Amino acid sequence: MTTRKRGRPKADADRDLRGELLRTSRLLLDEGGVAALSMREVARRAGCTHQAPYHYFEDRESILATLVADGFDALAGRLKAANDLVIQQSVRTALIMSGRAYVDFALSQPGVFRVMFRPDVCNPMRFPAVLEAGGRARAELDRLTRIVHGSQATSEQASILWAHVHGLACLLIDGPLAMAFGTEQERQRHLEGVADGFADMLLASGAGGSSNPGRRRKKDVS
Amino acid sequence: MTTRKRGRPKADADRDLRGELLRTSRLLLDEGGVAALSMREVARRAGCTHQAPYHYFEDRESILATLVADGFDALAGRLKAANDLVIQQSVRTALIMSGRAYVDFALSQPGVFRVMFRPDVCNPMRFPAVLEAGGRARAELDRLTRIVHGSQATSEQASILWAHVHGLACLLIDGPLAMAFGTEQERQRHLEGVADGFADMLLASGAGGSSNPGRRRKKDVS
DNA sequence: ACAGTTAATGGACACTGTCAACTTGACTGT
DNA sequence: ACAGTCAAGTTGACAGTGTCCATTAACTGT
Incomplete structure (x- = not known):
């Protein structure tokens, strides 16, 4: 014994x-x-x-919160790297690479990604670290909005951007787009097409940074 | 006793x-x-x-599946009603009302909506009724894509549409947009702005139904 | 009258998150 | 050298969960 x-x-x-x-x-x-x-x-x-x-x-939720905070940190890092491309490359590159960063992150860590937007599973209010990291990711997306629409960008424009990448990520890991493709290459082609189409739409409709005041604005990005 | x-x-x-x-x-x-x-x-x-x-x-998942199937049915119904507006009204109206229908549904039944896109909680493969109802909702969104982009609409355009409404709904019930507004009216204003902005973008970029072949296409909507 | 089905009941089992109390090794100041 | 404190675990217990099983009473067709 x-x-x-x-x-x-x-x-x-x-x-x-x-x-x-x-x-x-x-x-x-x-x-x-x-x-x-x-x-x-x-x-x-x-x-x-x-x-x-x-x-x-402390409890089960706390272990999830640690993963979620790390997740938001990683996401914010990827978005920042993509946004920084605007310096060496173009606005369009920054936009497309940010979208790819968001989607790639979701696909590489689907489990964590899902919990990151599920307050009933991991309540951010309980965990300041989650709130902070989430804020950093959000700030990076707001920055992208200003890159695309100029410093006068509205919160509505930010929502359109975020909704696009987030919706795409959700549909890819859990929605109808999860099993729509036979091969990985096929999926990549689709995603490139979506990114191109979205970028065309966004950049064609009078969005060209501060050099293009264009349409009537409503409210600045926070 | x-x-x-x-x-x-x-x-x-x-x-x-x-x-x-x-x-x-x-x-x-x-x-x-x-x-x-x-x-x-x-x-x-x-x-x-x-x-x-x-x-x-049969089990817990089965009770969820029943709610999810009903949910997809209700969603498909709302989307159909919105899409039908293209007859009496305009393409733009159908587009905006479809978006509103999707978001309103998510806000009115957040609990069910969340599970509808969570295959790890309720696996559609187990429940044919869920697959069918989900297919009806999807078909309605594909129909909207053709309303907006014409009969030659691509699957990439469908993804852009779906990602937008779905992402918006997710951010509203669980994401950063869940607590961004003080009053219900404030939220409505924001959503109207988002819908207007998105519709402007989409309809301005060479999308005008079959009368406008415009840009190069890739693949038809299934 | 009687067998079969339907719609429930109560008990049991393994599993879960979490609380409480305990043990033990390592480090501390004196 | 030695008592005291802390870190990092241990074991045991409890209530709550999903689900399997056997049972039972009411209804139904023949």
Whole structure:
């Protein structure tokens, strides 16, 4: 009979249980959806007892919140990189690459992406880090709006931009576009077509940065 | 000591337990999200034992599927009504009213709407009724695409349309637009602005029905 | 009258999140 | 050297969940 150890184990710096728990959680989330991420299953896969995770995370929602905050951070980073292209390249490039960044992120981490916009699963109000990171992503999209429409851009224009990329991402991971394509290449072609079409529409309708006051405005982007 | 009844109760045509269960489920879904809809809580509120619902629904997912199918039906109906406006009114009216129909539906039944696009919660493959109703809604959006872009409309144009309305709905019920407005009126103003802006963009960029072949096409809407 | 079906009942099981109490190793100041 | 504190776990328990199972009473067709 092998008596199990109790109490604190000997120092094992290579362990990093917290990191292991997060990695496992992200896997479960991407594989089986939010329902598959159970505290006990995470513990089981990480090789600890069902209570050990509670030492690092207050509750189940807290572990989700950590992933969500990281997700918004990563998204904001990708968007910033795409927006920065406006300097070396063109407005159109920045617009198209931002859209691709948003969609690529959703496709690469669908599990996390879904929870990022599900306040009933992970309530941002409880987690300041989530609010902050979400704000950074939002700021990057507002910046893109100004890149496209100039400094006088309206909040309505921001909504059109965000709705487009977000809707596209949602339809791709959960909606009818999830299974519409046979090959990955086919999907890429479609997405390029959508991005081109949207960019044409947006840039043709009197949007050309500050050099083009054009149509009547309503309210500035916050 | 009041001995509880067992077995089948006396006929009570006014009961309609199935309908009661569905109504209760929709309430729970809209109030506390999908996590709040538990088989036992539904049964409790409907005034039956925890097993009675299993007589009408195979499992929890099946009760969700019924609501989702009804949801897609209702959505398809609203979209059809909006699309039909093209006859008496204009293309622009049909486009704007379709967008409003989609958003209004999401706002009026947020709980159901969310599950409609969450295959990890309710897998459409399991429920033919969901697939069918979803197909009807999709067909209505494809029809709108042809109304706007003519019979040669591409699947990319359909994606742009769907992504716009769907993204907008998502951002309104769960995203940053959920709490961006103080008053209901404020939100309505914003939505009108978004709809106007989007319609301007779409109709200005060489989309005018079959009378305008215009830009190069790629692939027809299925 | 009687068998079969329908619409329920109550009990049990495994699983979940979380609370509480405990153990133990490592580090601290004296 | 040694008591005290903290970190990082441990085990055990509880209520709530979805679902399987056997049971039972009322209705239905023959």
